[in-house]
Amino acid sequence: MANLLEARGIEKHFGGVKAVNDVSISIEAGSIHAVIGPNGAGKTTFFNTLSGFYFPDAGTVTFDGHDVTKMINWKRIELGMSRTFQTPSIFPELSVYDNLLIGTQSQAKMAFRLAPPSATARNAMNARIDELLHFVNLTAFKDRPVAELSHGSQRLCEIAMSLAMQPKLVLLDEPMAGLAEAETERIVGVIRDLHDRLGLTVVFVEHNMRVVLGLAHRITVLDRGAMLAEGTPAEISANSVVREAYLGKEVIDHV
Amino acid sequence: MIASNRGVVVSCLLLVVFAALPFVNIGLEISTITEVFLIGIAAMSVNLLVGYTGINAFGNAAFFGLGAYGALLSIKYFHTDFVLSIVAGVALAFLGGVVLGPFLLRRRGIYFSLLTIALGQVFYFIAYRFTDVTGGEDGMTVIRPLVGFLNYKVDDHAFYYVSLAALALALGTFWIVVRSPFGKTLQAIRQNELRVRYLGLNTDRFIFVALIVSATLAGLGGTLFGLLLSNVSPLLLDWHQSGDFVLMTVIGGAGTIWGPMIGALIFVIGKDVLSSVTPLWQIYIGALFIACVLGFPKGILGSIFAAFEARRVVPPAPSSAAQAVVVEPHG
Numbered sequence: 001m002a003n004l005l006e007a008r009g010i011e012k013h014f015g016g017v018k019a020v021n022d023v024s025i026s027i028e029a030g031s032i033h034a035v036i037g038p039n040g041a042g043k044t045t046f047f048n049t050l051s052g053f054y055f056p057d058a059g060t061v062t063f064d065g066h067d068v069t070k071m072i073n074w075k076r077i078e079l080g081m082s083r084t085f086q087t088p089s090i091f092p093e094l095s096v097y098d099n100l101l102i103g104t105q106s107q108a109k110m111a112f113r114l115a116p117p118s119a120t121a122r123n124a125m126n127a128r129i130d131e132l133l134h135f136v137n138l139t140a141f142k143d144r145p146v147a148e149l150s151h152g153s154q155r156l157c158e159i160a161m162s163l164a165m166q167p168k169l170v171l172l173d174e175p176m177a178g179l180a181e182a183e184t185e186r187i188v189g190v191i192r193d194l195h196d197r198l199g200l201t202v203v204f205v206e207h208n209m210r211v212v213l214g215l216a217h218r219i220t221v222l223d224r225g226a227m228l229a230e231g232t233p234a235e236i237s238a239n240s241v242v243r244e245a246y247l248g249k250e251v252i253d254h255v
Numbered sequence: 256m257i258a259s260n261r262g263v264v265v266s267c268l269l270l271v272v273f274a275a276l277p278f279v280n281i282g283l284e285i286s287t288i289t290e291v292f293l294i295g296i297a298a299m300s301v302n303l304l305v306g307y308t309g310i311n312a313f314g315n316a317a318f319f320g321l322g323a324y325g326a327l328l329s330i331k332y333f334h335t336d337f338v339l340s341i342v343a344g345v346a347l348a349f350l351g352g353v354v355l356g357p358f359l360l361r362r363r364g365i366y367f368s369l370l371t372i373a374l375g376q377v378f379y380f381i382a383y384r385f386t387d388v389t390g391g392e393d394g395m396t397v398i399r400p401l402v403g404f405l406n407y408k409v410d411d412h413a414f415y416y417v418s419l420a421a422l423a424l425a426l427g428t429f430w431i432v433v434r435s436p437f438g439k440t441l442q443a444i445r446q447n448e449l450r451v452r453y454l455g456l457n458t459d460r461f462i463f464v465a466l467i468v469s470a471t472l473a474g475l476g477g478t479l480f481g482l483l484l485s486n487v488s489p490l491l492l493d494w495h496q497s498g499d500f501v502l503m504t505v506i507g508g509a510g511t512i513w514g515p516m517i518g519a520l521i522f523v524i525g526k527d528v529l530s531s532v533t534p535l536w537q538i539y540i541g542a543l544f545i546a547c548v549l550g551f552p553k554g555i556l557g558s559i560f561a562a563f564e565a566r567r568v569v570p571p572a573p574s575s576a577a578q579a580v581v582v583e584p585h586g
Binding site: 051073074077078082083089090091092093094098101102103105106107110111112113114115116117161162164165 | 434435439442450451461
């Protein structure tokens with residue numbers, strides 16, 4: 001299958017520090033791809049160059065046939081890219097419903113309008129929001145201020161918000177970080193659903209090895225800003241360099 | 256935060272009460288109440304940026320002053336009538352917003368605030384230095400023109416109703432903007448601009464329009480203010496004046512529709528009443544500002560609304576344990 005996202009020779013420096021050094025990645029359409037590595041490996045920095053949070057100092061990013069290397073963030077979203085952040089990036093004072101409404105309005109090309117939406121348009125948007133709430137299982141919390149939700153539910157709300165834009169690609173930055181076991185399970189379930197039920201391409205950053213090996217189709221391992229290895233979960237868990245440099249023997253043996 | 260239908264009913268009732276005020280003696284000059292309306296409109300224009308969009312604008316006096324200067328210059332040099340001079344003032348403020356907007360959009364946060372001050376001061380110095388045209392430090396005084404086609408003299412009584420109509424117009428504009436999809440997006444920008452951009456929206460475009468609406472509203476207040484006094488001076492454009500508009504918004508309640516009017520009332524009446532009692536009146540206003548920021552960060556009206564919200568019976572939230580358990584229906 002064709003590659004939906006492709007990054008070649010990405011570099012990003014902060015002062016004298018090379019946070020990302022010559023990293024390349026190819027994401028096949030319809031796959032789940034994980035980027036792993038220890039803290040400080042440059043995972044999030046690399047991720048940020050893919051999503052236009054900042055631009056790489058060298059290299060190219062191609063998304064769905066478009067060169068997006070220096071494309072401003074909101075234009076990439078129009079092309080079908082979406083992302084979440086390590087700390088859920090939501091609208092804290094709004095209800096869960098209103099959080100989803102902002103993106104739904106945007107997708108419906110209504111956000112810039114002064115006139116209230118017609119009854120038909122409003123019904124269509126409400127139906128869409130209900131669908132998204134059902135997908136992440138937050139229907140019961142529709143009218144709650146999003147700030148009242150648990151951390152994991154806020155993550156799910158953020159995923160639903162990015163789905164409002166009907167993306168082709170979902171980029172998730174450490175979606176399981178700091179979550180309890182049960183909440184991690186929920187996120188894993190939703191990531192599977194993104195792939196199985198919606199047919200979306202998912203790229204996520206993670207350091208929970210067990211989750212990555214069970215979930216991803218392909219894995220890219222970063223260490224100190226550079227690429228260490230790339231392959232299927234079986235290849236990665238068998239790779240001696242990866243095992244010694246980062247994973248720790250027993251973690252893999254337990255999986 | 257978002258105006259409810261009940262809010263609209265209350266607002267309309269208040270406007271009716273205001274319309275009756277000139278027939279009742281409440282111990283205030285009619286021109287003082289007019290002043291409250293006009294200063295209040297300017298404070299509302301700041302509220303659109305500070306309270307709703309979340310960008311701290313400290314330069315709206317520039318647009319207020321542009322309105323006043325636009326009206327008086329058109330009277331002095333083109334002998335415009337009452338209506339045309341209003342159009343001239345508002346148009347100049349609108350143009351000011353269009354021209355300054357692209358510069359202001361380049362920065363956010365404290366640098367945005369500094370830019371609003373700096374760009375605002377440019378107009379102050381133009382008015383101050385171009386003595387031949389603007390009258391310099393002394394400003395200009397004109398005779399308030401007639402309404403041309405009716406040959407009607409607008410006395411202070413009639414002017415009160417013109418200002419009340421402007422207030423109704425400003426409130427209506429505000430109400431439409433705040434409740435629209437556009438206004439909801441502005442409020443989302445206040446809370447998290449980055450997320451709005453990652454929902455595929457060019458936030459610059461939204462903030463630009465908010466700036467223009469704000470500049471035009473400030474200009475409307477300023478135009479009528481200049482015509483009320485039949486006089487302008489560079490002080491109208493000064494950043495102290497901008498700061499006062501921000502204080503009114505914060506004291507009254509940023510993010511509420513009527514809050515800035517309450518702030519304007521306190522400022523104008525405070526100046527009028529307190530200044531005849533004590534020359535230190537600004538100290539009292541300052542103390543009130545400190546009290547608001549420390550004790551009532553939502554301002555007077557915002558705090559009242561928050562108290563009502565808290566009293567409403569809220570159904571208990573499902574516990575976070577329950578949130579974690581409901582994982583099944585994905586299949």
